[in-house]
Amino acid sequence: MRLFITFVGILMSASILSAQDEGYLTGSFETTDHAYVKDEANKFTPADDPFGSNNYLKLDYYKGNFSAGMQLEGYAPVLIGFPDELSKFALSNLYASWRDEDFQITAGTFYEQFGSGLLFRSWEDRLLGLNNAVMGARFAYNFEDKVAFKAFWGTPRLGMDLSDTQLRGADLSVSLSNILGFDEVMLAVEGSVLNRYEKISLDAEEAGGKPTSTGFSGRLNFDWNGMFFKGEYVDVGKKLVSLTPKRGNAQLVEMGYNGRGLGVTLTGRRLEWMGQKISSRSLSTANLISYVPAMSTQYTYMLTTLHPYNPQVGDESTHTFNSGEMGGQLDAFYNFRRGTKIGGKRGMKVHANFSTYYTLAQEGSYTPGNLLFRDFSFDLEKQWTKEFKMVLLYSMQEYNPTYGNFKTTWLSNIMVADLLYKWTPTFSTRMELQYLTTQEDKKDWMAALLEVNFAPHWSIWGSDMYNHGSTKMHYYNAGVSYTKGRTRLAAGYGRYKDGFICSGGVCRQIPQYTGANFSLTTSF
Amino acid sequence: MRTFLLSIVALMVSAIAVAQVPSVTVENAKGETVNTKTLIKEGKPMIVSFWSTSCKPCIRELDAIYDALPDWLEEADFRVVAVSTDDSRLLAKAKSFAEGRGWGEDFTLLFDKNQDFMRAMNVSVVPHVFVLDGTGKVVYSHTSYVPGNELELLEAIKKCSK
Numbered sequence: 159m160r161l162f163i164t165f166v167g168i169l170m171s172a173s174i175l176s177a178q179d180e181g182y183l184t185g186s187f188e189t190t191d192h193a194y195v196k197d198e199a200n201k202f203t204p205a206d207d208p209f210g211s212n213n214y215l216k217l218d219y220y221k222g223n224f225s226a227g228m229q230l231e232g233y234a235p236v237l238i239g240f241p242d243e244l245s246k247f248a249l250s251n252l253y254a255s256w257r258d259e260d261f262q263i264t265a266g267t268f269y270e271q272f273g274s275g276l277l278f279r280s281w282e283d284r285l286l287g288l289n290n291a292v293m294g295a296r297f298a299y300n301f302e303d304k305v306a307f308k309a310f311w312g313t314p315r316l317g318m319d320l321s322d323t324q325l326r327g328a329d330l331s332v333s334l335s336n337i338l339g340f341d342e343v344m345l346a347v348e349g350s351v352l353n354r355y356e357k358i359s360l361d362a363e364e365a366g367g368k369p370t371s372t373g374f375s376g377r378l379n380f381d382w383n384g385m386f387f388k389g390e391y392v393d394v395g396k397k398l399v400s401l402t403p404k405r406g407n408a409q410l411v412e413m414g415y416n417g418r419g420l421g422v423t424l425t426g427r428r429l430e431w432m433g434q435k436i437s438s439r440s441l442s443t444a445n446l447i448s449y450v451p452a453m454s455t456q457y458t459y460m461l462t463t464l465h466p467y468n469p470q471v472g473d474e475s476t477h478t479f480n481s482g483e484m485g486g487q488l489d490a491f492y493n494f495r496r497g498t499k500i501g502g503k504r505g506m507k508v509h510a511n512f513s514t515y516y517t518l519a520q521e522g523s524y525t526p527g528n529l530l531f532r533d534f535s536f537d538l539e540k541q542w543t544k545e546f547k548m549v550l551l552y553s554m555q556e557y558n559p560t561y562g563n564f565k566t567t568w569l570s571n572i573m574v575a576d577l578l579y580k581w582t583p584t585f586s587t588r589m590e591l592q593y594l595t596t597q598e599d600k601k602d603w604m605a606a607l608l609e610v611n612f613a614p615h616w617s618i619w620g621s622d623m624y625n626h627g628s629t630k631m632h633y634y635n636a637g638v639s640y641t642k643g644r645t646r647l648a649a650g651y652g653r654y655k656d657g658f659i660c661s662g663g664v665c666r667q668i669p670q671y672t673g674a675n676f677s678l679t680t681s682f
Numbered sequence: 683m684r685t686f687l688l689s690i691v692a693l694m695v696s697a698i699a700v701a702q703v704p705s706v707t708v709e710n711a712k713g714e715t716v717n718t719k720t721l722i723k724e725g726k727p728m729i730v731s732f733w734s735t736s737c738k739p740c741i742r743e744l745d746a747i748y749d750a751l752p753d754w755l756e757e758a759d760f761r762v763v764a765v766s767t768d769d770s771r772l773l774a775k776a777k778s779f780a781e782g783r784g785w786g787e788d789f790t791l792l793f794d795k796n797q798d799f800m801r802a803m804n805v806s807v808v809p810h811v812f813v814l815d816g817t818g819k820v821v822y823s824h825t826s827y828v829p830g831n832e833l834e835l836l837e838a839i840k841k842c843s844k
Contacts, residue, residue, distance in 0.1 A: 182702070184701045184803075185804055186806045214806075218802070269801070270796070271770075271796040273770075275796075281797065298707075333714070344712045344713055346713075379713050381713050386774075386777075388774070412774045414778060419782065421778025421779060421781035423774045423775055423778045449771075451769070451770065451771030452771065458738060489775050491779055491781065491782025491783070492782055493782050493784050507782060507783060578829070580830075584833075585830075611828035613830025613831050614828075614831050614834060641825060641826045641828075644810075644823050645825070646825050679806050679807055679825060681805065681823075
């Protein structure tokens with residue numbers, strides 16, 4: 159309550175200081191509720207309380223250069239598969255900020271990212287139940303778009319409370335192209351430093367661990383007429399892995415060309431002991447202070463997401479005994495323009511991706527070891543007529559079920575057809591047909607989805623994912639949604655398979671369950 | 683808790699002005715930082731669409747706008763801003779993706795890699811589209827997309843242009 163009174167006080171001060179500007183309030187509310195049902199076929203029995211409910215209320219007030227806001231979260235109780243430490247209600251975010259064109263200062267809760275996030279990222283992902291916002295102070299200064307500096311001090315959140323860890327960080331970006339007056343070229347050098355403090359156990363101290371560690375990153379960004387290059391080197395400092403001192407480091411390179419309807423990106427990355435935790439005592443999936451995503455295609459079709467890639471960051475709390483991974487991906491997008499021979503009257507879009515990742519052959523090496531994941535995919539999108547649009551996707555995915563500990567890999571071939579037909583300007587149907595074939599695991603799968611849309615408000619869908627190769631199980635799902643302006647209501651019922659929910663490359667494991675769900679999202 | 687609720691109500695009552703574009707730093711297609719307030723310097727109405735490479739309805743919506751744009755521009759003068767909410771996993775891919783769909787020619791592309799702009803506009807899920815008048819005030823917004831929703835955007839833009 160003391161925090162809240164301070165918050166209201168800051169708001170009032172802000173209002174007085176910016177009396178010439180009209181203030182406005184904006185916010186959002188989101189609730190997702192499940193009612194679980196016993197389903198013997200799915201080997202699922204709900205807990206004594208068969209309900210789950212995740213709720214978020216966010217409010218922001220703006221007046222001139224001032225802003226202030228808060229977020230209230232409630233888990234009554236938390237939905238199945240989310241981090242257990244999320245429970246009851248909490249005023250999780252609270253901030254006040256002042257900003258003009260060049261300068262910004264924030265007190266309270268904030269989110270921040272240095273470079274690609276490999277050294278430090280605080281962010282919120284409600285799909286994962288992750289919110290590692292930092293409570294403290296942050297300021298940023300931008301000098302004529304030539305030099306940008308930001309620094310912060312604070313404590314990251316873990317679960318419903320603040321952790322015992324303290325973070326201090328600074329980031330500097332120097333735009334050489336703006337300093338030298340280059341118009342067409344963008345060239346910037348950047349660097350960050352992050353200092354972390356956490357009380358450690360006597361055992362850890364005796365093993366050579368220290369409560370304080372310091373990491374840094376150096377980056378180079380270049381762009382000229384669509385050609386681009388980004389390089390980042392990260393050293394997260396010394397840490398203990400199973401009471402053995404290790405030095406975490408990562409290298410990331412992205413380069414390519416974007417122009418004339420062509421987009422090509424080549425990415426390479428190597429990770430070694432890059433698991434960075436808020437707390438050395440928590441096993442939560444939300445216990446992260448850096449962002450080490452899977453640099454591969456993020457699929458959305460049901461059968462393409464059965465075995466999403468989970469990067470091996472090099473950490474004792476994951477399933478791996480490897481020190482990290484190395485690999486890369488190549489993406490190519492091309493738009494065959496309208497009126498060309500291949501593009502036809504309405505154009506055609508194609509995309510191909512190849513990604514491959516290996517364990518490190520040994521610590522400190524730049525030589526690949528066992529294959530962890532490989533994917534080749536190709537997709538084609540064609541608007542045949544004003545009414546009919548088709549997407550075809552093929553993906554060949556190979557993944558290592560032992561997280562690289564052994565050489566064995568499993569291979570699947572997946573085909574998807576996504577067909578959209580607009581019967582009238584506001585009535586359309588969309589159908590997905592999917593097939594997965596493999597000799598391993600649960601053998602072949604098939605899936606279908608039908609969506610019927612009545613714009614502007616209603617959408618109804620039904621889907622089934624069927625394992626006909628082994629288990630003969632159906633994973634069905636049906637629902638309806640109603641949208642009006644900024645409000646969307648959805649309700650459905652379904653049987654869900656165990657697996658991983660991945661968002662941005664961070665994955666959390668979810669158990670199988672069956673039940674009804676309801677969600678409401680609104681903002682104002 | 684009563685104080686809390688009363689304070690919220692008081693804030694809401696005081697919130698007489700319409701929401702508008704907040705000042706947030708994002709990246710442009712070249713990777714340079716851009717303040718979102720600069721969007722309103724031209725004084726034109728605009729469609730601001732939040733999207734991501736893994737959001738199929740977002741892509742359908744922006745494609746629908748892209749296809750309709752030549753006709754729409756005959757009826758009103760406005761610009762389209764496509765804000766990618768892809769984080770650093772998909773940021774480079776989002777730029778290539780947008781180029782591979784031709785969006786770069788007709789849209790202003792912005793990249794909001796830590797979702798600061800998205801949060802400031804209170805966007806919980808994508809797709810989420812706003813229509814802003816020439817001063818940056820929100821006159822229309824919509825979440826989710828099914829084919830046909832784009833027709834409301836032109837109506838909102840026309841109202842701003844009057």
